[in-house]
Amino acid sequence: MDLLRFTTAGSVDDGKSTLIGRLLHDTGNIKEDTALSVITDDKGLNLAYITDGLRLEREGGITIDIGYKYFHTDKRKFIISDAPGHFQYTKNLVTGASNVDVMTILIDAVNGITAQTKRHLLAAWFLKVPHVAIAVNKMDVVGYSEDGFNSIKTDMVNYCKTLGLPMPAFIPVSALKGDNVSIAGQNMPWYTGETLLGYLENVTPVAFMTDINEGVRFAIQYVMHEDDACYYYGKLISGAINNKVSLIDVKKSKNLQLKRIFVDMNEVQQANTGDNICLELGGDNIFKRGDVLTTVADDMIISNRLKVIICWLDETQGLDMNHKYLLRINGQEEYCMLHQLEWKKDSGDFKKIRGVSSLSVNEFGCAVIETEAVIAYDSYERIKETGRGVLIDIESNKTIAAFTIV
Amino acid sequence: MDYLKTLEAEAIFILRETAAQFKNPVLLFSGGKDSTVLIHLAQKAFYPLSTPFKVLHVDTGHNFDEALTFRDSLVAQNNLELIVRRVEDTVRKYNIEESIQKLPSRNALQALTLTDAIKELHIDACIGGGRRDEEKARAKERIFSIRDVDGKWLPYDQRPELWNVYNGKMNRGENMRVFPISNWTEMDIWHYIKQEQVEIASLYFAHNRKCLIYNDRLIALSEFVNVSDDDKIVTETVRYRTVGDMTCTAAVRSKANTIDEVIREIAVSNTTERGETRIDDQVSDAAMEDRKLKGYF
Known part of the structure; x- marks a missing residue:
């Protein structure tokens, strides 16, 4: 059985908790004691109690941070990262959506597309989320109107085109009544597509979309020594290797002698994309965490300049062009400064605003970063894990921004 | 995968x-x-x-x-x-x-x-x-x-x-x-324990135990529990679904002796693991x- 990760993003009060509650309930994934704990004094079942795990969230009726829920059907296992919808918490949404196969955006059929919906689309654009599903909720309140659904769909298609997002799946649902969540129901005969659950059961997870023909990237995470031998632990981010290949350190272009490959608790002849491996290398080469090994010279960009799309995540301080930050890609760390801020995205019409000098929390922009020493990287488009990273504030040690490399 | x-x-x-x-x-x-x-x-x-x-x-x-x-x-x-x-x-x-x-x-x-x-x-x-x-x-x-x-x-x-x-x-x-x-x-966790044949504490499998009945839960009798005269003490075949302190972890009635039996039992159980076994989570929301x-x- 495989695993699908999806995030649910919605605006305040558009029924996100009800939808998750409905999915868990319909698939038999709510246990009796949990159901009892969500019955509040006079309101009957309050499904938000299932997802809102923090005291202030329950008191305020608003999701503040990502919460994770787990369920399964006969076909698949699912991890939901339930994301806050409020624009103030976009930074948490970005965290929750960063590892998903599908971003499910809820739109209230009554209120239509809101400013927050656009923030959700921007997060999907920034992360290049592989699949987007739009669930138009509260269809029962608008009399299951096909026209209302279609008008939201038309606008959303245009927004997705503007941002270059993959064409989303559009599903009209009533989380409260259950229409098109796990069963189609009788109320919308005009809709012949999949239910939301059907869609989630059938969509292709990222794990199956990895291009195994891409270049080899072994990023060293951790080094251990025993006697005279050196063991390099890390993930084979891309490509496949066998014990006959000759590996090259990307920065020094130096050939290395590969002695043994370990995967799991075995010595193996070959390792594949995604494997956590351990390499024993011969010779007197000393590598450190952050170094990247490959098989073909000049396959990776080695430079101290990189152009990135950046998402600012810190509310206490905005981007400061005169400030030094710590850049991190995988285990590679290097001090850097923002050399140039080319534009930021208008969160209303998605146009590029030029001539800006800073980004504040939850804003997206395009910048050139200059690092103190050269680093090895790829474009996010080509190899995700070597094409993305974070900026860390040197004083507070907090992660204050995330970026993907253009 | x-x-x-x-x-x-x-x-x-x-x-x-x-x-x-x-x-x-x-x-x-x-x-x-x-x-x-x-x-x-x-x-x-x-x-x-x-x-x-x-x-x-x-x-x-x-x-x-x-x-x-x-x-x-x-x-x-x-x-x-x-x-x-x-x-x-x-x-x-x-x-x-x-x-x-x-x-x-x-x-x-x-x-x-x-x-x-x-x-x-x-x-x-x-x-x-x-x-x-x-x-x-x-x-x-x-x-x-x-x-x-x-x-x-x-x-x-x-x-x-x-x-x-x-x-x-x-x-x-x-x-x-x-x-x-x-x-x-x-x-x-259970499927992984099965797949990898991970050895776990014997408490997770059925055994006979003298227990005190407290709020409908089975608490193992031990030197840490203060028993009073009107307490009901029973000997039951039980296992533990979680292992914590003897004073705040409840046993469940079970005859499951193998990992497969445990998995079958959890699959049909109508309660969550902490809900069924942890006294300390019941204090407040x-x-x-x-x-x-x-x-x-």
């Missing part, structure tokens, strides 16, 4: 990140199935060498004998370095007057022993077997979860944690809790969140 492979790969990656980013990380071990699986994963992660993590047991003194026996044999078999710090000593050190209750709980005191051990041993990261599906406050926690100088979790100011980029940088006095199996469910604010792991 099979989901257990995916979850295992995620956990191994996190364990390697922890070894790389911290100077003195320890693995918290309780004798329970989750921390046992963590030890198994920590061995896989550093093969062919042995795991670089020391193992820390915060001993409440209210242990099941079986859990201690299991701990010692696991440590011996795998050549692990075990550190034990006792709540008993914390109680003496601070002159704490323990409440005299029917089921005296040292669960909250455990946090104090842990934060003291962190200071004493200069531990910068504690790897724990907490899972997000266990409890609703745990469901909100990051994988690298920073604690402030007082050991407190800051649930409303958590760091962004994108992709698999875990930020282990901290200021002086802060401490990291790392949860490599955050995304595993109770069922995933935010019991876990409150404990975490006080340094609980």
